Amino acid sequence: MRWHPKGYGGRRRDPEQVKREGWQEQGVLAVSVDDDRLSWPERELVRQLGERLYGPRAADDGGCHG
Template sequence: MNIPQPHYPSPLGRMQANPMDVEATKRQGWREQHILVISEDDKRLNFLERQLIRSIGERLYGQTNCVPPKGGQHG
């Protein structure tokens, strides 16, 4: 009779990082330390808000290396 060997979890399993909720971390950073982390491509922003984010980022950190897409978003 073949008896399967018991499976023991690998001790390396404890080394794996737990996935983190990025939005919750951003929210906590804003509420506790007044640090705002936002992408100018965030779909929750309208056109003027994205432009404001871009201009603040360029003023503080310089021009980006990526070329903005041609055209614009309508809607």
Template sequence: MKIPQQHYRCPLGRLQPRATNLEAIKQSGWRDQYILVVSADDDRLDWMERELLKRIGERLYGEKGVSND
């Protein structure tokens, strides 16, 4: 008679984080607090929108790759 071996279940396994839906967090951030998180390389944007984001980012935070330390 073969008895299946029981696998040890680590009690820490239930503490591992679950995958987060980042798009849902971004969406609720915009709807609740008007915080916009978007990449200038997002495929959903056209050229003009990407350029506008790039210019806003450079105005607020400086050029990419340049340290302001």
């Protein structure tokens, strides 16, 4: 019989499952500002929340992309 410490061996969860469980179990939301499932206003809201909570992203130059 093999025994693996927690976090070793077994089946690895995909990132979407980890995000889903984080939201459902702990109320933690992990959202990419580039998630295609979101509309433009939703992505903009995510960007604004991220900047308010954590400051601007290193890749952002502060200008509009277009």
